[in-house]
Amino acid sequence: MSSHREAPEIAKDPVADSTDLYAFVSPDQAGTVTIIANYIPLEGPAAGPNFYEFGDDVLYEIHIDTDGDGWPDITYQFNFTTQNSIPTTFLYNVGPIETLTSSNWNRRQFYSVTRVDHHGRTQVLAPQLRCPPCNIGPLSTPGYAALAATAVYPLPGGRKVFAGQRAEAFFVDLGAIFDLGDLRPIANLHNTFGLPALAASNGVNATASVNVHSIALQVPITDIAPGGAAPSDPSAVRSTVGIWTSASRQKARILDSNAKSRFDAGPFVQVSRLGNPLFNELLVPLSKKDEWNTQSPANDSHYVAGVAHPELAGLLNVLYPGDFPNLAAYAKPRADLEAILLTGIPAGVISPTFSTYTGSTQADMLRLNLAIPASKTPNPLGVVGGDVAGFPNGRRIVDDVVSIELLAVAGATIPLVDSSFTKDGAIAAINTGVTGSGLTFLPSFPYMGTPYSGFDVPA
Amino acid sequence: MEAVSRRGFLKQAGAAAVVAVAGTSLVTAPAGVAGALAGHPATHEPDLTPEETLKSGESLVAQVVDAPTGEISLFIGERQVTLHDKSIAARLVRATR
Numbered sequence: 001m002s003s004h005r006e007a008p009e010i011a012k013d014p015v016a017d018s019t020d021l022y023a024f025v026s027p028d029q030a031g032t033v034t035i036i037a038n039y040i041p042l043e044g045p046a047a048g049p050n051f052y053e054f055g056d057d058v059l060y061e062i063h064i065d066t067d068g069d070g071w072p073d074i075t076y077q078f079n080f081t082t083q084n085s086i087p088t089t090f091l092y093n094v095g096p097i098e099t100l101t102s103s104n105w106n107r108r109q110f111y112s113v114t115r116v117d118h119h120g121r122t123q124v125l126a127p128q129l130r131c132p133p134c135n136i137g138p139l140s141t142p143g144y145a146a147l148a149a150t151a152v153y154p155l156p157g158g159r160k161v162f163a164g165q166r167a168e169a170f171f172v173d174l175g176a177i178f179d180l181g182d183l184r185p186i187a188n189l190h191n192t193f194g195l196p197a198l199a200a201s202n203g204v205n206a207t208a209s210v211n212v213h214s215i216a217l218q219v220p221i222t223d224i225a226p227g228g229a230a231p232s233d234p235s236a237v238r239s240t241v242g243i244w245t246s247a248s249r250q251k252a253r254i255l256d257s258n259a260k261s262r263f264d265a266g267p268f269v270q271v272s273r274l275g276n277p278l279f280n281e282l283l284v285p286l287s288k289k290d291e292w293n294t295q296s297p298a299n300d301s302h303y304v305a306g307v308a309h310p311e312l313a314g315l316l317n318v319l320y321p322g323d324f325p326n327l328a329a330y331a332k333p334r335a336d337l338e339a340i341l342l343t344g345i346p347a348g349v350i351s352p353t354f355s356t357y358t359g360s361t362q363a364d365m366l367r368l369n370l371a372i373p374a375s376k377t378p379n380p381l382g383v384v385g386g387d388v389a390g391f392p393n394g395r396r397i398v399d400d401v402v403s404i405e406l407l408a409v410a411g412a413t414i415p416l417v418d419s420s421f422t423k424d425g426a427i428a429a430i431n432t433g434v435t436g437s438g439l440t441f442l443p444s445f446p447y448m449g450t451p452y453s454g455f456d457v458p459a
Numbered sequence: 460m461e462a463v464s465r466r467g468f469l470k471q472a473g474a475a476a477v478v479a480v481a482g483t484s485l486v487t488a489p490a491g492v493a494g495a496l497a498g499h500p501a502t503h504e505p506d507l508t509p510e511e512t513l514k515s516g517e518s519l520v521a522q523v524v525d526a527p528t529g530e531i532s533l534f535i536g537e538r539q540v541t542l543h544d545k546s547i548a549a550r551l552v553r554a555t556r
Contacts, residue, residue, distance in 0.1 A: 251539065267538060
């Protein structure tokens, strides 16, 4: 949940709150890309009687920019509808749900998938697909993994889709990071503002054992590549696409005392978006976070200041006094972060054959080089760890984006663009104390793990 | 994409006059508003033809964005239409007083 509850207003609207975006060359399906857009943060598995679901009144979209201008050239739209099939019961289900058509299942959700091209032409890829139920427990949803697997649908053109509840894959010690950055493994080095010293301890994954709702899409590379041809030169600008997700609601809503009389009207306006993990969370001032959510990446030049001079970089040497003197003295705009997050990394910076550069337009998009194959042995530190198939070249489920971005903000990537800078020794000590080692993923689409059941994780 | 958040819009809408119309009758405006509008019919506006009128279940929301300039936003389906009519804006605002 690299973007969960990241802005004051969207934090109050979890159904539309994008939490994570993943995009990677599929490790088990050569020639395809998988994109996963997650919504609804911090779902407690024991959520009865009303279990989590997508919003029927929310337009969910995955956007692809193929020419680096920060505007979508291809968009996949997902629209949901919910039905109650047993009007007399207060229950989500009145018996075991063993199939997606079970008569025991009262409240079920359907969705359509539509592809929109850069001419605005729409193609309905599927008019009505079924979401799986939430994972309730061994009596309500027996054999859940197999049941949910039946909700993976083929789409025309070699595409594949899934929409429904999944186990949270993001890991972070929220309790420590937002307690003024007292990372538990190095909390003993924190200045503590004159309060009693903290002891070092192990990190705690604040998002362990919670679920999210995923929209997972697998498409042939040719479906999103510029010109519809799979690129082969990883150093070429046209090999990289920009990806982001958004959620939109209609402009006007009227609520009457009779709940059935609610209606929405007008065009959809964007209320949430997500490209690079943690961008809005860490680099956009609180007063502008909700505004940022309404914008397209093409407008992100307005938010460059937070990237060029990140507040967190300035804080590090204050929170950990004297540990980051070189970073504290570095007054130049952070060209490394601007490249990583806003333009992509040009060929030659990491290696002659590695690039995520999409052009000079500064736009927060998750950039994926379609000519770089999946790694057989992924390193969770991605490019920072020498694995060019990982973040910030797209983002895999296993990537430790918190550590990667924390290292980058702390100056680990400045030498890539400025050889005069010497990294502070403290960078080696930066440790969030949390890894994804305890998380389970699926080896194939939709890759996100089986959600935790309310029975097994009651609290 | 417009640089206004959903919440911002709602806040703005709360400060402006908003009238919702469903079918052919006012349903969410207070009785006084409906009565005031009904009592001041447009002078030269012919009745809607069956083809023109709102479909069953279709709703229209009107927002007086700026009464002095007569800017009114109309929301219907997934569309927004902007109208500039000082007379209509004045009548809507006056109907709420």
